[in-house]
Amino acid sequence: MKKVRRNTYYFLVSFLSAVMILTAVFANPAEIEAATASQTKKVLASSKVSATELYIIDSGKPGPVVMIVGGIHGNEIAGYRAASKFTNAKIKKGKLLVLPQANKRAVAISRRTASRGSDLNRSFPRTSRGSANTYIARDIYKTVKDYKVDWLIDMHEGFDYYKNKKTNSVGQTLIYYPSSKMTPMAKKIVNTVNKDISKSYRKFTLLRYPVKGSLARSSGQFLGVNAFIFETSMKQTLSTRINQQQKAANILLRELGML
Numbered sequence: 001m002k003k004v005r006r007n008t009y010y011f012l013v014s015f016l017s018a019v020m021i022l023t024a025v026f027a028n029p030a031e032i033e034a035a036t037a038s039q040t041k042k043v044l045a046s047s048k049v050s051a052t053e054l055y056i057i058d059s060g061k062p063g064p065v066v067m068i069v070g071g072i073h074g075n076e077i078a079g080y081r082a083a084s085k086f087t088n089a090k091i092k093k094g095k096l097l098v099l100p101q102a103n104k105r106a107v108a109i110s111r112r113t114a115s116r117g118s119d120l121n122r123s124f125p126r127t128s129r130g131s132a133n134t135y136i137a138r139d140i141y142k143t144v145k146d147y148k149v150d151w152l153i154d155m156h157e158g159f160d161y162y163k164n165k166k167t168n169s170v171g172q173t174l175i176y177y178p179s180s181k182m183t184p185m186a187k188k189i190v191n192t193v194n195k196d197i198s199k200s201y202r203k204f205t206l207l208r209y210p211v212k213g214s215l216a217r218s219s220g221q222f223l224g225v226n227a228f229i230f231e232t233s234m235k236q237t238l239s240t241r242i243n244q245q246q247k248a249a250n251i252l253l254r255e256l257g258m259l
């Protein structure tokens with residue numbers, strides 16, 4: 001009797017082991033992938049009034065690190081609305097960092113800056129050893145460094161069209177910090193977005209050198225990031241502007257093989 005029970009026990013153990021091994025071998029690859037991919041949320045400048053959420057989408061596979069930023073200027077609606085659409089993006093490789101409301105207090109009041117706050121896009125280091133001016137600027141810059149961001153798109157808006165020479169607006173431009181990778185990518189993005197725009201004054205123009213103190217300028221010049229500002233014109237409907245911003249980011253992600 002004892003022997004029979006022991007045999008039954010051994011049989012059960014062997015059977016269960018076999019089932020476990022077979023499950024591991026034949027598991028759906030998508031399930032294994034899902035187990036390693038992750039989506040996390042982090043608060044920048046936590047404990048400060050400027051605290052804001054950073055979304056980190058990790059594919060679990062090696063690849064480029066891309067950062068999408070919106071809301072550095074709180075009145076540039078299409079920027080933060082488009083950026084927020086990427087917080088749940090599915091990517092094939094690399095990492096995607098999304099900071100939809102960089103200047104959350106400015107977004108809340110729909111102003112360029114927070115009340116009694118400074119211009120966030122003039123608050124980043126102006127020299128290689130310099131530091132950012134505010135808590136939130138310091139934390140954003142630290143994020144770019146810590147995650148070793150390769151590509152950065154900062155979404156902004158201008159009040160008019162760059163091609164309207166009566167104004168000094170940079171609406172409908174892509175302003176990049178030149179590098180061997182950034183320059184051809186900037187051309188690719190502008191050419192592709194422009195294909196869907198019929199009126200010539202609405203087409204995007206390529207400009208070089210984001211303004212000193214801006215996130216794109218400091219990241220490009222001092223951290224070697226392929227960085228650019230994408231500016232839509234507020235003269236267009238909000239949905240057109242959001243669409244153009246999303247397109248620019250999608251072209252970037254697609255060109256990098258992440259979508």
Ligand SMILES: [Zn+2]
Nearest residue numbers: 073076156157
């Ligand atoms: Zn702006």
